[in-house]
Amino acid sequence: MAKNKKVTVAQLMTWYMDHVATQLCRPGSISNFAETHNFEAPLFYKHFDSFKELEQEIFKTLFETSLATLEESDEFALFGKKDKLLSFYFTFFENLSLNKEYIQFVLKDYGLSLETLSVLSPLREHFGNFVDMLELQELNINFSAIEPFQKATIRESAWIQFLFTLKFWLDDTSPDFEKTDVFIEKSLNTSLELIDTKALNNIIDLGKFLYKERFTR
Structure with a gap:
């Protein structure tokens, strides 16, 4: 052949x-x-120098696909900046869940820590640009383990929050990552000071619904 x-x-x-x-x-x-x-x-x-570069591209593409999915929705365009970040979380982690065998192997093989892993470097850059675009005025991360980072910029604080969520997702053995959903809701709801429960439920439903509609038909 x-x-x-x-x-x-x-x-x-x-x-x-x-x-x-x-x-x-x-x-x-x-x-x-x-x-x-x-x-x-x-x-x-012609495209990559190593498997590691390919892995970096995969994580970047997971981010781009998640955000593009949301931006196709007219409803997402009406969300406030904090709601957009929260909706992105639910969409992105739904994306991870659909590729859980691959994601879990790669991240656990490298050993996830609070330090930025090189395989996540492009993802960190794109996520940071997204956070900058949202122009969040504050992000209160209430984890005692990261008190030394409390004075970090919004961009850095958001990445730390993201890594905590990613680590929680990796260790989550609940059906359909239900505990991760709760973790995202509670941790970001506190960090972003979201109070409107009805709005929060709409954000969760939009992020997960869009991804399931597009990729699990």
Whole structure:
């Protein structure tokens, strides 16, 4: 069978995520990965220098897809800035849940900590830009473990909050990550001082509904 003459970034991401999710390990090498999917290894290097770079692109794409999903909704456009951040959380973590085998393997393999992992660097940059765009006036993070960070900028504080949520999600064994939903609701509701329970329920429903409608049909 003739080798594929062209491979796209989307194909590489899909093949890689499928391999990791089903085998619970990375491909042995880029050459092996290329052989399995019938293309020449140099085609991989046209897009990425390593599997780690591919993993970075996957996390960035998960962010971009989550935000794009929300921005397609007329309702999301009417949300206030704090509500948009909360709605993004529910949408993004719904996205993670749909790819849980891959995400959990990669993050647990690297070992998630409060320090920014290099594999999350592009995600951190895009998330930070999103937070800057929202122009939040304050973000009160009420975790005693991160008191040294209380004077951090809004962008940095939001990233710390995000990492705490990501760590909680990784350890969550509840059905459909129900405890993570509660954690997001309670932690961000406090941090963002959201009081309107009806509005909060609408935000949760929108984020999760949009993602399920688009990706689980």
